[in-house]
Amino acid sequence: MKPKQRLPDRKSKVTIREVALNAKVSETTVSRIMRNEGPISEETREKVMKSVRELGYVPNRIAGALASLNTHLVGVIVPSLKNIVFPEVLRGIQSGLKGNHMQAVISVTEYDLATEEEMVRGLLAWNPVAVLVTGLTHNEATSRMLRQSLGRVVEMMEIDAEPIDAAVGMSHRSAGYETIRHLLTKGYRRFGYVAHDIGPDRRARLRHEGMVQALSEAGLGFIAESRAETPSSVGIGKAMTARLLERAPDISVAIYSNDDMAVGGVFHCMETGRSIPSDLAIFGFNGLEIGQQLPQPLSTVRSNRFLIGRTAIEQILNDKERPGSPVRVDTGFEIVDGATA
Amino acid sequence: MKPKQRLPDRKSKVTIREVALNAKVSETTVSRIMRNEGPISEETREKVMKSVRELGYVPNRIAGALASLNTHLVGVIVPSLKNIVFPEVLRGIQSGLKGNHMQAVISVTEYDLATEEEMVRGLLAWNPVAVLVTGLTHNEATSRMLRQSLGRVVEMMEIDAEPIDAAVGMSHRSAGYETIRHLLTKGYRRFGYVAHDIGPDRRARLRHEGMVQALSEAGLGFIAESRAETPSSVGIGKAMTARLLERAPDISVAIYSNDDMAVGGVFHCMETGRSIPSDLAIFGFNGLEIGQQLPQPLSTVRSNRFLIGRTAIEQILNDKERPGSPVRVDTGFEIVDGATA
C-alpha cells in the first residue's frame, strides 16, 4: 500500500531523508553538514556532499525555519521607490546582508500608514529575525505589533523621537535648522520654500520645522512657500519654482524639499535665463549624484543613505536581542557648500 | 510534569490552538476562517475573530507554507539598485503584488553571475511561487536550478533569446537598430559611442550590436567609442564625453549606453559651451524623467520598466503552471524624438 498522496506529486522532491539514505548516514548528520555545525569527519562530509550533488538536494528553509524558529529573514519596509533615495538605503541593507545568508523581504507603503500596518502584519507572519521600517511614526496597531514582536526592530532615517528598539538615521530637524544657519552666514535674508507633497513625508516636514525655527530665531520667516500636492520629481520642482517666483519675485534663495525638486529649480532658472546664485540661489536636500554633476554643483545637505541601511543591518547582526533601552545611532549629515547658494 | 522546553521561551506565543480553545471551536475552523475558505457561519466567524483580536493572534506563515506547500512568496533578482531603472521594475512588481497577499524577496547580484547563482539557490530554498530574474543569460548551475524548479520563472528585461519559461521585456537589439535608423533619417552620419562598463551589462551590449548592424548596413560605423570600466553615472558620462571629443572632435552625434550617461554628456556640453544639437547631438536610452526635464528634452528610447515588472507579475498570476513552450511578452519601446538629436 503506497503512502497517502496529500498533494499533487511535486515531481521527485529530494528531502534530507533521501540524502541520508543515499549516503547511509542519519538525517541528523546530513542536517549538521548542511549547516556547517558540530564536528564531522572529513570522510563523512565528503560522502554526504557527494549525495547532495548527485541528488541535487536543496534544503527546505521553510521546514528548517519552522523547526529552529529562526528564519534568517529580514523584513524591510520603505515608503517609496520613486526616487533613488530608498533604493540607496536598500543597497546598504543588501551590502550588510551579503555573506550572512540572510534574506530581505521588501514591502513598499507609498507613504500610507494603513498600508504600512498591512505590510508589517504580513512580514511578522514570517517570523523575521528583524524588521526594518522607515521613520518613527506609525499607527497604533503597527506600533503595538512592532513592540510585541520577538525580533529586533530598527526604525530608519530619523532619530528625532524615541524609537521602539533602535533608530538609525539623522536629525532632520537639525538639518533644517543648520541649513538656515548656513545660508544666514552666507548673507541670505529673503527665503522662499518649494516642496512636493509633504503631508505624508514626515521627514520633509521636520526639516521645514527646523528651518522655520532657525528663521524665527533670526527674526525672519519664509517670504513665500510653494507646495505641490504630488510626490517629488524634477518636473514638479520646475513647476513649483515658477509658481514661487510668480508670487514672490524678490526672494534671494529658494530652499527645496529635496534634490529632485531643487534640480527642477535649477532647470527652471536655466530655461528662464536667471543666473544662479546671483538672481536666485538654490538649496536642496540629499546630496544626490545628479545634483553634484550639474554644471554648477548643487548646494545641499548630504544624507548618508547607504550608510543608514548598512548600519541598520549591523545593529541587528551585532546584537540579536533588544537593548535594555532604545538606541539611537546618528549617521550624521553634512552641508554641501556647492555653487548654487 | 511540564512539557519539554525545546527552545528559549518565545514569550507567550499565540498559536492556532490557543485561539481554538479560547473560541471553543476546532483548529480547522480557525484555520479556515483565517484563510477565508469554505462555508463558515457568521456566528462562528465573529466568535473566532473576537478571540483572534483578544489574543493578538498572527498566523505563522512558515508553518502554513510547510503544510500547504504554498508560500505566496515571489523571489526577485535584479542586477543593481544604483540607478533608478531597476527600482522602477520593482515598483511595477510591488504594484502587481498588492492585494494578492504575496510577498517579494529581493536580491541584488551586482551584475555578477556567480552571485546570481548563490541568490537563486537561496531563493529556491524558500519554495517561492515564482522567481523573477533579470536577463536571459545565466551560468550553467543557475539555468539548471531554474529549469528544475517547480514554480514559474520569468526572465525580465530582454526577449532577444529563448527563455526558460517566460520572458517579459523588449528587444534591445532592435532598440539599438532603430536608434540608428532614426538618426540616419535625421541626417546624421558621423557617429560616436559613449558607454559605461558594458562587460557585465549584456543588454547594453545587445543595443550596441544592433547599432553596429544598422550602421554597417548603411556603409557606416562608429567613428570613435569611449567606454568606461565603471558602472554608469552622470559623472562618468561627462568624463567619457570629454574623452570621446578629444579623440574625435568631428563627430556630429554621440549615442550613450543609457540616459544617466547621456545627461552627463549634456552637462559636459553646457560646461564647454557646445550647443546641442548643432555642435553635438546627444542620444540616450531609457527615457528617465530627469532627461525629459532638461532644458532641452533628451532624445532617447523609452523602455517601459514599470510595465515590465507589472507584466511579469501578471504572467505568474494568470497562469500558475508553466506554459507548454516558453512565452515571450514584448513590452515594446518607443523612440523619443527630443531636442538633443
Next chain:
DNA sequence: CGCGTTTCTGGTGGCGCTACCATCACGGTA
C-alpha cells in the same frame, strides 16, 4: 590499565499549520 574526555554519529518528538476525510444537522425531493 582504568577512567575520564573528546570526537563523532544516531533516534525521535515536535515546530504550527493545513489537506484530507468524517460527521452531523437540516431541508428538499421522490
Next chain:
DNA sequence: TACCGTGATGGTAGCGCCACCAGAAACGCG
C-alpha cells in the same frame, strides 16, 4: 418514509527539518 445534497464543523496525519538527548568509538593521562 427513505434518500440525498448541502452547509457547517471536527479529528488527525503529516509537511521537512532541527533541538535535544544518547551512545559509541577513539584518545589521552596518571
